[in-house]
Amino acid sequence: MTAGRSLYQALSDYAASDFYPCHMPGHKRNPAGGEMADYHKIDITEIEGFDNLHRAEGILKEAQNRANRLYGADETFFLINGGSVGVLASVMASAGPMDEILIARNCHKSIYHAAILQGLIVRYYYPKMISEYDICDGVSAKDIGAALDTYPEVKAVVITSPTYEGILSDIPGIAAVVHGRGKILIVDETHGSHFGLSPHLPEGAIAGGADLVIHSLHKTLPSMTQTALLHVNGGRVDREKLRGYLSMLQSSSPSYVLMASMDSCMKFLEERGQERFAAMRGHYESFCEKTALLEHIHIGKMTNVSQNRHELKGWDIGKIVISVKGMNMTGKELGDILRDTYHLEMEMATDTYVLAIMTLMDEAEGWQRLADALCEIDGRIEESTKETGSISEKKVLGRQLKSRMPLARAFHSDWETIPLLKAAGRIAAGFINLYPPGSPIVAPGEILDEAVIRQIEECRRTGLNIQGVSEKGEIVAVAL
Numbered sequence: 176m177t178a179g180r181s182l183y184q185a186l187s188d189y190a191a192s193d194f195y196p197c198h199m200p201g202h203k204r205n206p207a208g209g210e211m212a213d214y215h216k217i218d219i220t221e222i223e224g225f226d227n228l229h230r231a232e233g234i235l236k237e238a239q240n241r242a243n244r245l246y247g248a249d250e251t252f253f254l255i256n257g258g259s260v261g262v263l264a265s266v267m268a269s270a271g272p273m274d275e276i277l278i279a280r281n282c283h284k285s286i287y288h289a290a291i292l293q294g295l296i297v298r299y300y301y302p303k304m305i306s307e308y309d310i311c312d313g314v315s316a317k318d319i320g321a322a323l324d325t326y327p328e329v330k331a332v333v334i335t336s337p338t339y340e341g342i343l344s345d346i347p348g349i350a351a352v353v354h355g356r357g358k359i360l361i362v363d364e365t366h367g368s369h370f371g372l373s374p375h376l377p378e379g380a381i382a383g384g385a386d387l388v389i390h391s392l393h394k395t396l397p398s399m400t401q402t403a404l405l406h407v408n409g410g411r412v413d414r415e416k417l418r419g420y421l422s423m424l425q426s427s428s429p430s431y432v433l434m435a436s437m438d439s440c441m442k443f444l445e446e447r448g449q450e451r452f453a454a455m456r457g458h459y460e461s462f463c464e465k466t467a468l469l470e471h472i473h474i475g476k477m478t479n480v481s482q483n484r485h486e487l488k489g490w491d492i493g494k495i496v497i498s499v500k501g502m503n504m505t506g507k508e509l510g511d512i513l514r515d516t517y518h519l520e521m522e523m524a525t526d527t528y529v530l531a532i533m534t535l536m537d538e539a540e541g542w543q544r545l546a547d548a549l550c551e552i553d554g555r556i557e558e559s560t561k562e563t564g565s566i567s568e569k570k571v572l573g574r575q576l577k578s579r580m581p582l583a584r585a586f587h588s589d590w591e592t593i594p595l596l597k598a599a600g601r602i603a604a605g606f607i608n609l610y611p612p613g614s615p616i617v618a619p620g621e622i623l624d625e626a627v628i629r630q631i632e633e634c635r636r637t638g639l640n641i642q643g644v645s646e647k648g649e650i651v652a653v654a655l
């Protein structure tokens with residue numbers, strides 16, 4: 176790749192050349208190859224001049240370097256299996272079989288999966304709640320320090336910042352505590368790929384000193400689904416091991432279309448990022464001005480949260496938490512109205528809020544339509560006269576269940592299928608997740624109790640998406 180020439184341009188030039196493919200993929204770039212033949216034109220394999228992701232030294236190395244220059248980590252890897260594979264490789268390169276890791280309980284399921292695959296002993300940190308919005312608070316550096324003092328054998332700490340709802344933790348503070356005890360800090364920043372790219376945005380975990388940082392580009396940047404980056408800093412993580420795990424966990428035929436999408440995204444950010452992020456900040460501020468007039472709907476903002484009671488260090492302007500807590504409408508109902516009447520599809524809805532994701536690619540019109548719809552709906556809402564006990568995701572996740580067996584052992588034990596309603600006292604063999612975002616309410620090895628069963632049933636009744644409970648209301652438990 177010549178300087179400035181993107182992977183996409185190289186693939187397009189190749190598609191226009193007279194080179195004939197006597198190799199994979201089987202579509203042969205033949206325009207007669209069905210409805211999607213147009214997309215096949217730039218879909219190639221590791222032919223001469225196009226490098227190999229698992230031993231990148233040419234065009235793909237240059238593309239990864241472009242991403243690396245933008246983010247400023249020591250080294251950056253392209254991922255073609257989402258942030259999930261970055262999490263798996265990071266955790267597995269940081270802790271070996273029977274090693275201990277400390278994870279924030281609201282972590283994504285991929286972190287738990289890594290623990291099962293590697294046979295790790297998991298210690299949990301339970302984030303507190305921001306009760307104003309029923310969402311998880313940031314992670315406390317002090318509490319992480321205390322947990323590491325209780326579990327001195329822990330090799331690595333994994334936290335999520337920003338959370339799905341946009342809550343940022345104090346990464347420099349947490350890094351100091353973790354590194355002070357000689358441990359590795361992995362930050363799941365899959366929702367914050369835009370961080371550190373503009374003075375209008377938070378600095379992010381790379382600048383904050385994390386050893387491993389995972390970015391799902393597809394979540395908040397103009398890049399195709401499944402594209403992600405893994406960044407490494409410093410010498411605490413064995414890079415060879417990390418490369419080894421990436422090579423094992425990723426396809427041996429990585430998609431050039433996905434890799435070109437990542438490279439084009441980096442080029443776009445280099446060329447247009449500053450301008451678009453500045454515009455995004457402007458749109459956000461106008462949105463806040465308009466929605467400041469709402470009487471019943473509340474928009475989640477740093478200024479609405481008591482700073483001295485909470486740990487959060489910021490709130491991503493791309494995550495709009497629209498709360499109807501205490502009102503005579505649920506978040507799900509609000510989500511339905513926004514979809515059915517205003518054709519605005521939300522990222523997710525719980526019983527007390529909906530979540531809208533906004534990015535640098537939203538134009539003024541999108542922000543305006545959302546603000547206008549909320550202003551109209553606000554007039555139809557009233558405060559609820561009933562006591563509305565929240566069953567929000569984070570209240571459920573905040574419950575500490577007793578653990579009877581290590582995660583991996585429970586998962587690998589003999590299973591039996593039992594009704595959830597009769598599961599009190601039984602050891603879970605599988606996960607029960609609330610999706611999105613996919614953090615476990617119950618993890619393998621934990622004992623189900625009456626309270627958690629009631630909460631899961633309540634989530635199902637409210638129409639929230641619970642994974643791990645079948646339509647018949649059954650779960651898997653360790654066989655008696």
Ligand SMILES: Cc1ncc(COP(=O)(O)O)c(C=O)c1O
Nearest residue numbers: 257258259283335363365391612
């Ligand atoms: C917090 C968090 N971490 C990791 C992931 C996995 O990322 P990906 O979907 O890019 O594999 C997700 C996906 O939703 C997530 O929400």
